[in-house]
Amino acid sequence: MAGAGQPTIDEVARLAGVSRGTASRVINGGAHVSPAAHEKVLKAIEELQYVPSRAARSLVTQRNDAVALAISDANPRLFTEHPFFSEVIVGIDTVLAESDLELMLVLGASVRERNRLRRQLSSRRVDGIMLLSLHGEDPLYELAEQADVPVVYGGKPLGVEPPHYVDADNRGGARQAVEHLVTTGRQRIATVTGPMDMDVGVARYHGFRDALGSAGLPAHRVANADFTAASAVRAMADLLDRFPDLDAVFVAADSMAAAALGVLHERGRRIPQDVAVVGFDDRATALTTHPPLTTVHQPVQALGAEMAKMLLSLMAGRPATSLILPTRLVIRQST
C-alpha cells in the first residue's frame, strides 16, 4: 500500500492551467484541443501519475470496458484437468489485450456461484458475455438471452442454435479419426464418449457413427464418460469387459485417452498392435503418452480468439456470424 489518494482529473486540469473539459478531451483522444494545451495536460498527467477512475467513467458512459467469461460446469475438476479451458482463456486474452478490455472470470460450479454469476451478468458490470461449456438444459442459457449485452457461446449448446457461437468441427473430426481406424484395417472399433448432455459429446459420438455406418461396420461398442480421467478409466475397463475382442478405440479427449492407455497397458494390450487408440484435442499430453497419441487436432486458442473477436464485433454494433473451426487428424504411433 502507498496511500495519498489518487489524483482526479480536476487536479490535472488545475496543474495544467486548463479547464476540466479540455483535460478530458486530451485524455479521450485529444480532438479539438490546441497543441499547447494538449502538451500541458500530458505533462500534468505524467507528473501526477493520473489514471482515470473507471467507476466514474463507467457511470457516465454506460460502458464498463470489461467482458465476462463464464464457465458453467458442475464439475470443477474438469476445469483443472481439461487443458481446454486454459487454452481458450489464452486465446481470448490475446484478443482482449489489443483492445484494453478487462476480463472477468466467473466459474459457475456451485449454486452459490451461479447466483453470483446471475447477479454479475445483470448488474451492468460487463459489456459482453462469453459462455463456455454449457450442459443440457443449462439455466444459464435463458439467463444470457435476457441479458442486455451481446452473448457469444464457445461450443454450441446442446439442442439449440444460439445466434452467435464458435465451435470446432467435432463431428467431422471424429469421423476422420474413425475413418482412419477403418482404413488401417480395424474392424471392431469402440468409443469412449464425452458427456452426452453436451453438444461436444454428442457430436463426436455422431462422427463415430457416421464413419462406421459408411464402412458398414457395427457401432455398438460404446461407453460413456465425462472428460475426466477417472470416468475414462471406468469406461475403458467397461469396454474391455464387454468387448474383449475390440481392436481399436476412439476416445473423445486426449486426457481421457491417456487414462485409457493406462488401462489397456494394465490389461496386457499392446498399442497399436492389439488395440489402436485415437484421441481428440491434440494437446501437449498427446506427445507424452506412451506411445504418442494419434489424435484430432482442434484449434482451441483460435476458438477463444474468435469468440473474443465476435464479441467485440457485436459490442461495436457490427453483425457477426457463427463459426465452425476445422479440425484435422494428426497421426502418431498409437495407430
Next chain:
Amino acid sequence: MAGAGQPTIDEVARLAGVSRGTASRVINGGAHVSPAAHEKVLKAIEELQYVPSRAARSLVTQRNDAVALAISDANPRLFTEHPFFSEVIVGIDTVLAESDLELMLVLGASVRERNRLRRQLSSRRVDGIMLLSLHGEDPLYELAEQADVPVVYGGKPLGVEPPHYVDADNRGGARQAVEHLVTTGRQRIATVTGPMDMDVGVARYHGFRDALGSAGLPAHRVANADFTAASAVRAMADLLDRFPDLDAVFVAADSMAAAALGVLHERGRRIPQDVAVVGFDDRATALTTHPPLTTVHQPVQALGAEMAKMLLSLMAGRPATSLILPTRLVIRQST
C-alpha cells in the same frame, strides 16, 4: 439482448412510495427501516427486477467488490500446459464465491498485456491483487508494492520476502522425494529442474541438493528446464547423453516427468528397474503415466484458497501472516 434500460433506485423508491434514502437502506442490509417500508421496497425491487449499478456504487463507496489475479509469465504455453494455474484459480474462486467478490483475470505475457495490467492495477478498479508466478526481477513486483491496495503473492518471488505470500514447501518436498530415491538404493541420481529464475525452481533444486548432501552422494547430474514439456524432453535427453549411467531422476513437475518418461522409454530404459522417476505436483497426469508416477503432492487448490482468504483479511484491515503449505510424497510404480 432485451433493452429497456435498467431501473434505478429512484424508480424503486417511487414505486414503493418511500424516499431514495430508505430504499438504499433496505438494499444495504435494512437497518433502521420499519418493517412496512422494508417490505414495500422489497416488493418494488422484485417487480422492477432492480439490480444496483456497481459503477455508481463504486464511485461513492470507493470500493469495487472485485479483486485481480495477475499471472505474469512470459510464456503463455505454461499457462496452458501446467494445470497448476487452473487449480489455483479454482481454489481462489471457491473462497471468492462466498463473499460476492468478482475476479478479474490478467495475463501478463506480452508487453502490451503488461501495460494493460499496470493500468488496471492503478485505475482503482480492484480492491486487492493476487500475483502468481513471478520470475526474477519481475517489474510487476515493484508495481504491486506501489499499488494502494493489498497484495498477496502465490509462490514466493525470487530473492525477496514480500509481506504476504502463500507457498508450498517446495524445498522440503523435493528433499523428501530425493531421500526416497536414496533410501531405495539409488546412487546416481539426476534432476530436471524448473526455471531457475523462479523461487519454485530454485527451492526444489535446493531440496535435491539437501538430500544428496546428507547422503554423501554427488549432485552434479543436473539439467535445467522451464516446466514446459518440450524443455523437459531436451533436458532428459541431455542428462542421458551426459550421464548414461544415471539410475534415478527427480523431475520438478509432473507434466515434465511425463515427458521425461517418454524419452526414457525411447532410449530403452525400463522404469523403475533401470531408472526410477519422481515428479512433483501430484496432478491427474501422475496417475495416467506409464507407469504411474511417484510424486510429491502439493495442495494447489488450498494454495489458491489461502491466497484468497489472506487477501480478504487484508482488505478487511485485519493482519495476515505468510503461509507455507506442507507437501507429501506419494509413492506409485515409477520408483
Next chain:
DNA sequence: TTGAAAGCGATACCAC
C-alpha cells in the same frame, strides 16, 4: 478551441 454546468446512479450525512 475552450470553459461552465448538467447529469450518470448510487451512498451517507444531516436534520427532522
Next chain:
DNA sequence: GTGGTATCGCTTTCAA
C-alpha cells in the same frame, strides 16, 4: 425511522 441533499469523478452538451 425517514426524507432531503451533497457528493463521488468523470463525460458531454451548450455557449461563448
